[in-house]
Amino acid sequence: MKNKKTFFLVTNATIPLVLGLVIYTFMKSGTYINTFLNIDFAYIPKTIIGIFIINWFCDFLWSYALVFALFLVLSPFKNRLTISCIVSLILGIVLETLQYANILSGTFDWWDIVIEVVAIVTVTFILKKLL
Numbered sequence: 274m275k276n277k278k279t280f281f282l283v284t285n286a287t288i289p290l291v292l293g294l295v296i297y298t299f300m301k302s303g304t305y306i307n308t309f310l311n312i313d314f315a316y317i318p319k320t321i322i323g324i325f326i327i328n329w330f331c332d333f334l335w336s337y338a339l340v341f342a343l344f345l346v347l348s349p350f351k352n353r354l355t356i357s358c359i360v361s362l363i364l365g366i367v368l369e370t371l372q373y374a375n376i377l378s379g380t381f382d383w384w385d386i387v388i389e390v391v392a393i394v395t396v397t398f399i400l401k402k403l404l
Contacts, residue, residue: 286342289334329388336392365389
């Protein structure tokens with residue numbers, strides 16, 4: 274049973290990162306990954322779903338994967354779910370704040386923080402159901 278749980282955690286920590294990479298590579302232009310791979314291709318659908326994917330879905334995926342990864346790494350700790358959620362939330366807020374202060378490139382967006390919170394809550398429900 275432990276191997277199935279570990280596989281589930283690893284899968285939920287890696288697949289969202291791969292999906293986010295694909296979105297950043299093929300749907301966004303001017304990103305670090307596009308520059309690194311020398312790719313100048315960006316298909317941007319002009320629908321509400323397309324706009325959501327471009328602007329916020331990768332933040333959801335990143336936060337979702339981070340909580341799962343932290344939960345897996347923090348397995349020796351009793352309150353690992355709480356710690357994983359708090360660290361993910363703080364990191365998301367700090368990164369958005371650094372964008373706001375122009376220390377990191379990117380655009381500060383309150384909705385990014387909201388979407389990251391939604392991802393953290395989603396993972397919390399999933400993990401509470403699993404445990």
